[in-house]
Amino acid sequence: MVFKKWRHTRPFFGAILSVLSGLMILWVPLNLYLSTFLPGSVAVIGLLFGGLITLMGLMSFFLPSASKALGIIVIFLSILSVIGALGGFLFGTIFGIIGGALLTAWRMVPADESAGAPVSDTAAQPAKTG
Amino acid sequence: MTGAVVMESKTNKKVFWGALAAGLLALGILLVSFGVSGVAYAVPIAGVGDFYVEFDKLEGEGYTFYPKLGETSSSDATPQGTNIIEKLTIDNLQLYKDFQVGGEWIRVKIQASKPVQISGLQHDAGLIEANAKFQNLALAENNSTDWTKQFQQTSSTIILEDAKLKTHYLFQETINMAGMKLTVEKIDKK
Numbered sequence: 001m002v003f004k005k006w007r008h009t010r011p012f013f014g015a016i017l018s019v020l021s022g023l024m025i026l027w028v029p030l031n032l033y034l035s036t037f038l039p040g041s042v043a044v045i046g047l048l049f050g051g052l053i054t055l056m057g058l059m060s061f062f063l064p065s066a067s068k069a070l071g072i073i074v075i076f077l078s079i080l081s082v083i084g085a086l087g088g089f090l091f092g093t094i095f096g097i098i099g100g101a102l103l104t105a106w107r108m109v110p111a112d113e114s115a116g117a118p119v120s121d122t123a124a125q126p127a128k129t130g
Numbered sequence: 131m132t133g134a135v136v137m138e139s140k141t142n143k144k145v146f147w148g149a150l151a152a153g154l155l156a157l158g159i160l161l162v163s164f165g166v167s168g169v170a171y172a173v174p175i176a177g178v179g180d181f182y183v184e185f186d187k188l189e190g191e192g193y194t195f196y197p198k199l200g201e202t203s204s205s206d207a208t209p210q211g212t213n214i215i216e217k218l219t220i221d222n223l224q225l226y227k228d229f230q231v232g233g234e235w236i237r238v239k240i241q242a243s244k245p246v247q248i249s250g251l252q253h254d255a256g257l258i259e260a261n262a263k264f265q266n267l268a269l270a271e272n273n274s275t276d277w278t279k280q281f282q283q284t285s286s287t288i289i290l291e292d293a294k295l296k297t298h299y300l301f302q303e304t305i306n307m308a309g310m311k312l313t314v315e316k317i318d319k320k
Contacts (some may be wrong), residue, residue: 012138107141110135
């Protein structure tokens, strides 16, 4: 029950997908460890991108209020990871884009509002008066 | 009553689909730009093990060779030589690997009809057969406890003609293969 409550107060699935994506992207340069650290190798960029995406995923568990910005960074980095890490053979990139989009779209809304209103973003519009 | 407002986690579908579409579009643009220029970045053909590289002519700059022990598809440690070339052009490149499937042999072959440009090549070979030309060739012995660092061969340029290389590992930072063709065919092999 405690876990369920914890899970419902943060972008859980977006964060899980982002962490998975980061690990997949890291897998490619880690398997090329022999040449990853050769001078001028672009595979080292893959390590950086994969590590940052994993970090962003973990951060969105603990900083749910920043999930919008973290989501945008995850999408951006997972696309760039095609260079240097082959985007975790593209699976990492696809997972990263979906995870990042989930993070970007996540928000907390009052429970009665989300139940009553058919579309949640109508709440953002000012109420018509007069 | 001024009770605390119960908050609920919600995903805005409009934003989700918008972000997903934007991400996929950006990925598409990046992949199309690679396709147009024919350049692939950081291409590993690792773990394939024991395949052959053949070509008519290779011209390269910044060549280094050193011995090492490396993995192959049939052994954990086989003596090999590592060739590192900074920049090279290869004419009539053919890469192939033979697999035994049931009682038959199948050859997977990649060939490029136009000159292939590669940068940042690392190539581990068990056998090199070629007509070779070097410029500023230096062979040096170093006093090191690591046996792979005890001998090194370097040259400013390398030209190999009519070459056949038994390869265990191949890595390119960028490769430009115009006119690439991949074929899978049955072969007669005794």
